[in-house]
Amino acid sequence: MQLVFSDAQYWEDFLPLTFTRPVAEMRCGILTFSERWQKILDNTEVSYFTEAYLQNKFAEPEKKESLFLVTNFLPTENVIRQIKDLKRGEALVYEDELVAANINMDGFSLHQIEKMTDIKEKLVFFKKPADLFSYNKEAIDFDFELLTHGKTSQELSSTNGLLGNKEDLFIEEGAQIEFSTLNTRTGKIYIGKNAEVMEGCHLRGPIALCEESKFNLGAKIYGATTVGPYSKVGGEISNVIIFGYSNKGHDGFVGNSVIGEWCNLGADTNSSNLKNNYGHVKLWSYRTKAFEDTGLQFAGLIMGDHSKTAINTQLNTGTVIGVASNIFKEGFPPNLIENFSWGGFKDDERFKLDKAYEVAEKVMARRKVALTDVDKAIFKYIFDTY
Structure with missing residues (x-):
């Protein structure tokens, strides 16, 4: 059916x-x-x-x-x-x-x-978007059982330290982990096919590192975190979901966030996930066209596909970034950054559509994926409509 x-x-x-x-x-x-x-x-x-x-x-x-x-x-x-x-x-x-x-x-x-x-x-x-990171532990637990039932994990190299139950760690074929620590007392850890955990990483579950993705040298990863396929992550992240094909390769903190595909966070990009007054975080709703109370004390960044931040970018608590935006100006950008923003601030000029195609083609080619005419039509619709 x-x-x-x-x-x-x-x-x-x-x-x-x-x-x-x-x-x-x-x-x-x-x-x-x-x-x-x-x-x-x-x-x-x-x-x-x-x-x-x-x-x-x-x-x-x-x-x-x-x-x-x-x-x-x-x-x-x-x-x-x-x-x-x-x-x-x-x-x-x-x-x-x-x-x-x-x-x-x-x-x-x-x-x-x-x-x-x-x-x-x-x-x-x-x-809503915040539910994705809020319930990511439950989703990792569900998928861990679904994917590993009846299968045998690869052995963890003796160069690593494991704290917790071996049964709560699953390493798919071709994955590499050396000289790192993994804590499954706090949640399950899944390492996907051909993924790599470089030396000096500290993983505190629940964590999913999907196929062909990498934790760069010395990364500090708190759960519940998911790094989708063909992505690279460094620095410190906590309770983050990356859909796939995106990079946060360097130092900097991101927490309680969802990042789409084909995104890149420049070195030392930091995203606040807690307000100074410890109050509830508001996030922009495209349905109501207003900032709505999430009821959460911790909420960081929601980032649409193909968006980028420059080095040393600082993002406010509860920032929502649209598709194909480029954030590179000095200072904290607003909590809502429009689709195709060129700069990241209100009333900045828009990223030209032909240039957006050009960048997407280059970025996707690095993963041996083509930007198709259908993809361009989706870009154009978003550009013209939203």
Whole structure:
């Protein structure tokens, strides 16, 4: 059966992270939501019900019987069983929101649903960007079991120090770790295929270092942290999610943050995650067009894809950065930095679209990934619309 991953009502709530992707393609834990559900349901026939300008890159559903699924939650074993057992015209509802349905996408309509069943269990549900880092420990635990069950970890080299249970450390094939310390007493640690932990690193779980990514010399990593594939991280980070293909290669602190793909934080970039008055942090909401109270004392940076900071950049607590922005001016930039900002401050000129293409092509080529015409069309839509 075709899996249809739906953005439902959540796409706008996750901006700027979803300007360039459906909700299902965000990463939290070890996997993206899409990867997680494909593995749970043992099904790779995937399509997306998302914004029209993203559909050329993320395939539209075929008009046939489908499992329609909102992806941004962690299911229990009982909920997984309920989803697998759905019959045609049946749906599951959580807190008055539809999360799964067996329907035909030919003439898609919720009127097809004849029976709705409420999920009574409490679920970990991600509804806004700050939820990604707030519940990352739960996501890492979930994915660790999903990915490592029945598998054998590579042995940890004797040059390293392990504090905690060996069973809470998993090292995939080809990964390298030397002369570092790993603490699994505070959470599980997953080291992906061909990843590298360079000498002198200190890892305090829960941590996921995904495929082909690196912790640079002497990095200090506090959980719950996820570094997506093909990324490099140095300095100090705490409770950070990096979607993938991004670099924070040098000293500087980032905490309680989410960073998209193809981003680069210049040397000694620092992002505050705590206000001087210890009050709740507010983050910009693209839906309400206002700064909203997160209810969190710790919240740092939300950064859209392809954005960059210069060396020695200082970011305020609760900063939101759009897509393809360049922050390089002296002083603290504002808490909201627009898409394609050239400088980072309000009323700065915009990064020219052709130049944005040019930089993206160079950055992506370093990872042997091409910037396609479809990618350029997404850039242009964001540039013209937002």
